[in-house]
Amino acid sequence: MNSEDQLVERTGQAIPSGSSGRASDRLRLGIGDDAALIRPSAGTECVLTCDQFLEGVHFLANAHPPDSVGYKALVRATSDIAAMGATPRFFLLALALPAGRTGAWFDAFLRGMGRAAGQMGMRLAGGDTTKSARISIAVTVLGEIARGRVVSRAGARPGDLIYVSGPLGPAQLGFELVGRGVSRLPEFRPLLRLHLYPKIRLELGAWLARHRVPSAMMDISDGLSTDLTRLCRASLVGARLQAGRLPRVRIPAPLARRLRGLQFDPLQMALHGGDDYELLFTVPPSRAGQLQRAPGFRELTPIGEITRNKNILLVGDDGAAKPLRPGGWDPFRRK
Amino acid sequence: MNSEDQLVERTGQAIPSGSSGRASDRLRLGIGDDAALIRPSAGTECVLTCDQFLEGVHFLANAHPPDSVGYKALVRATSDIAAMGATPRFFLLALALPAGRTGAWFDAFLRGMGRAAGQMGMRLAGGDTTKSARISIAVTVLGEIARGRVVSRAGARPGDLIYVSGPLGPAQLGFELVGRGVSRLPEFRPLLRLHLYPKIRLELGAWLARHRVPSAMMDISDGLSTDLTRLCRASLVGARLQAGRLPRVRIPAPLARRLRGLQFDPLQMALHGGDDYELLFTVPPSRAGQLQRAPGFRELTPIGEITRNKNILLVGDDGAAKPLRPGGWDPFRRK
Numbered sequence: 001m002n003s004e005d006q007l008v009e010r011t012g013q014a015i016p017s018g019s020s021g022r023a024s025d026r027l028r029l030g031i032g033d034d035a036a037l038i039r040p041s042a043g044t045e046c047v048l049t050c051d052q053f054l055e056g057v058h059f060l061a062n063a064h065p066p067d068s069v070g071y072k073a074l075v076r077a078t079s080d081i082a083a084m085g086a087t088p089r090f091f092l093l094a095l096a097l098p099a100g101r102t103g104a105w106f107d108a109f110l111r112g113m114g115r116a117a118g119q120m121g122m123r124l125a126g127g128d129t130t131k132s133a134r135i136s137i138a139v140t141v142l143g144e145i146a147r148g149r150v151v152s153r154a155g156a157r158p159g160d161l162i163y164v165s166g167p168l169g170p171a172q173l174g175f176e177l178v179g180r181g182v183s184r185l186p187e188f189r190p191l192l193r194l195h196l197y198p199k200i201r202l203e204l205g206a207w208l209a210r211h212r213v214p215s216a217m218m219d220i221s222d223g224l225s226t227d228l229t230r231l232c233r234a235s236l237v238g239a240r241l242q243a244g245r246l247p248r249v250r251i252p253a254p255l256a257r258r259l260r261g262l263q264f265d266p267l268q269m270a271l272h273g274g275d276d277y278e279l280l281f282t283v284p285p286s287r288a289g290q291l292q293r294a295p296g297f298r299e300l301t302p303i304g305e306i307t308r309n310k311n312i313l314l315v316g317d318d319g320a321a322k323p324l325r326p327g328g329w330d331p332f333r334r335k
Numbered sequence: 336m337n338s339e340d341q342l343v344e345r346t347g348q349a350i351p352s353g354s355s356g357r358a359s360d361r362l363r364l365g366i367g368d369d370a371a372l373i374r375p376s377a378g379t380e381c382v383l384t385c386d387q388f389l390e391g392v393h394f395l396a397n398a399h400p401p402d403s404v405g406y407k408a409l410v411r412a413t414s415d416i417a418a419m420g421a422t423p424r425f426f427l428l429a430l431a432l433p434a435g436r437t438g439a440w441f442d443a444f445l446r447g448m449g450r451a452a453g454q455m456g457m458r459l460a461g462g463d464t465t466k467s468a469r470i471s472i473a474v475t476v477l478g479e480i481a482r483g484r485v486v487s488r489a490g491a492r493p494g495d496l497i498y499v500s501g502p503l504g505p506a507q508l509g510f511e512l513v514g515r516g517v518s519r520l521p522e523f524r525p526l527l528r529l530h531l532y533p534k535i536r537l538e539l540g541a542w543l544a545r546h547r548v549p550s551a552m553m554d555i556s557d558g559l560s561t562d563l564t565r566l567c568r569a570s571l572v573g574a575r576l577q578a579g580r581l582p583r584v585r586i587p588a589p590l591a592r593r594l595r596g597l598q599f600d601p602l603q604m605a606l607h608g609g610d611d612y613e614l615l616f617t618v619p620p621s622r623a624g625q626l627q628r629a630p631g632f633r634e635l636t637p638i639g640e641i642t643r644n645k646n647i648l649l650v651g652d653d654g655a656a657k658p659l660r661p662g663g664w665d666p667f668r669r670k
Contacts, residue, residue: 003665003667003668004665004666004667005565005665007667028380028485029485029487032488032569033419033487033488033489033553033569034384034415034416034418034419034488034553034554035382035383035384035415035416035418035419035421035476035478036382036383036384037380037381037382037419037480037485038380038381038382038383039380039381039482040375040380040381045363045372045373045374045375046372046373046374046375046381046477047370047371047372047373048370048371048373048425048427048460048461048475048477049369049370049371049427049461050385050427050429050461050462050463050473050475051429051463052429052431052463052465052471052473054431054465054467054471056467056468057431057465057466057467058465080369080370081369081370083369083370084368084369084370084372086370090383092383092384092385092475094385094386094387094429094473094475096387096389096392096471099667102667125383126383126384126385127385128385128386128387128473130387130389130392130393130666131392131666131667132389132391132392132469132471133391133469134467134468134469136387136389136431136467136471138385138387138429138463138473140383140385140427140429140475141370142381142383143370145372147374150363150364150372152364152368153367153368153369154368218368218369219369230340234367234368330338330339330340331339331465331466332338332339332342332434332437332466333338
């Protein structure tokens with residue numbers, strides 16, 4: 001039998017939490033009470049975000065391994081903490097499951113989430129578990145940052161350089177491989193990795209905030225075209241991107257031959273593909289030199305610059321500039 | 336057209352939030368950025384909780400008015416803050432909606448939630464909006480309390496008196512009226528009120544914590560039999576309840592006659608009915624006198640006492656004690 005209380009108990013055993021004998025001075029009451037009690041560190045501010053990960057919308061329960069669902073649900077929620085330059089500390093898990101997913105599926109899900117929590121140094125502080133026809137996951141993350149150091153979306157200024165922290169498109173490629181039913185072939189497995197187990201840029205985000213390098217920052221979760229539009233709107237500016245500069249997905253030649261019939265366009269995936277969780281940030285030219293000391297410096301790529309004109313333009317290899325419309329993930333856009 | 340960004344904008348306009356020109360010193364970045372930035376008050380601890388409210392599980396989209404869905408989703412999540420003795424400050428809304436619910440339904444939902452936020456002095460700090468086949472709502476609430484004043488579930492001691500803060504069963508009665516399809520008759524409307532627009536005991540909870548009166552406290556969300564079992568398990572004690580003492584739903588005589596054929600049992604509703612959000616707390620006899628100064632004192636009712644023996648017993652009107660099994664709301668219990 002699986003009562004709600006038993007599911008909560010299994011969760012507390014599988015994921016580093018306040019109930020597993022690792023209670024610390026800062027997490028004073030964890031899962032199992034009405035609410036978590038957290039004592040903030042001196043001189044810090046709290047950063048709070050939440051994110052949903054839903055069966056049939058964000059993942060397919062029969063195509064995506066359950067440990068990937070648990071891993072990714074926590075990592076993608078935590079990416080918004082990286083995007084502010086903060087350090088994640090605690091999370092809450094609101095979970096709704098069909099009764100048929102409370103056995104082996106749930107254990108594998110918890111293993112994946114526990115692994116992600118361990119890698120990112122986070123602890124489960126509470127949550128809510130209930131039943132539903134489809135799996136629904138909402139993760140709330142609490143992070144902290146030294147006072148006055150947060151980097152918002154709203155500070156980009158004309159002339160600032162626009163950077164991304166790594167290749168754009170790998171997650172979209174993995175998503176397409178799953179969608180087209182070829183993901184079970186072993187040779188494609190390396191191409192699925194970032195779709196199933198995304199990496200986020202916690203160390204880089206915290207470094208950038210600590211050294212006050214960026215004027216604005218966010219993570220790319222819905223695709224560059226959509227998220228750059230959001231950053232520019234918040235900063236009341238525009239942007240001019242160089243198509244030739246965009247770091248794209250690289251597919252080893254033998255695999256590329258096998259994928260040729262499937263018509264992947266690396267530029268389109270870089271512009272509109274979601275789920276990569278790379279950082280998008282802007283840097284005044286006078287501070288760009290400091291980036292050489294940033295963690296992961298080699299992967300940082302300048303892709304354009306911020307403009308006073310509020311349009312978002314994409315400059316092609318022929319030098320012609322065309323408007324770039326938000327074409328990333330929007331669940332409510334009509335196809 | 337309703338893009339995700341437009342839904343977020345409408346949300347920020349309808350609910351007191353950091354984006355609606357009411358940003359304060361404590362909420363430094365609200366909805367519209369990656370995460371909320373909150374500066375905790377000096378000398379306080381953070382209390383953090385989340386709660387789900389799902390179509391088809393907790394409410395019926397065609398039977399429950401949308402403003403009640405919005406109102407109740409926020410109130411029930413906030414009840415866990417009252418149960419710790421803390422004061423709610425900010426909340427995050429994770430919402431998944433079918434496209435057909437993004438128009439008038441969504442506006443009424445936001446009105447209900449905005450009204451609840453206004454009454455409780457809370458502000459929306461962020462969230463996540465996406466699409467799904469059924470409405471799914473997860474609310475995270477951040478509250479604060481003076482250091483060292485929180486009341487957990489784990490402090491009850493043998494001999495402590497057990498109190499509830501008001502009648503148990505009214506929400507269950509309203510739920511049954513909706514379920515049996517008689518809720519649209521105007522004369523039954525007053526019986527639905529606490530089911531649709533629950534009250535929580537924020538002022539009482541904060542008073543009790545401030546004066547250090549209770550040894551343990553929680554809210555009754557899943558039913559007295561289930562929640563008292565949780566409190567006793569956390570405190571490593573048992574309880575002896577007096578059935579005759581339980582404050583029950585009172586139905587005016589003319590309505591009671593009309594409901595006679597429907598077979599409601601007020602004692603069963605008081606023991607196992609969920610959703611009332613009254614406080615359940617234990618008080619050492621030496622401190623019980625202080626309760627006379629508590630807000631809502633007249634509604635506080637002693638219903639039994641904590642025992643060293645770990646069973647939960649119900650003493651009937653005939654003086655015979657029988658074991659009371661958890662019979663409240665558990666989504667995973669087999670019927």
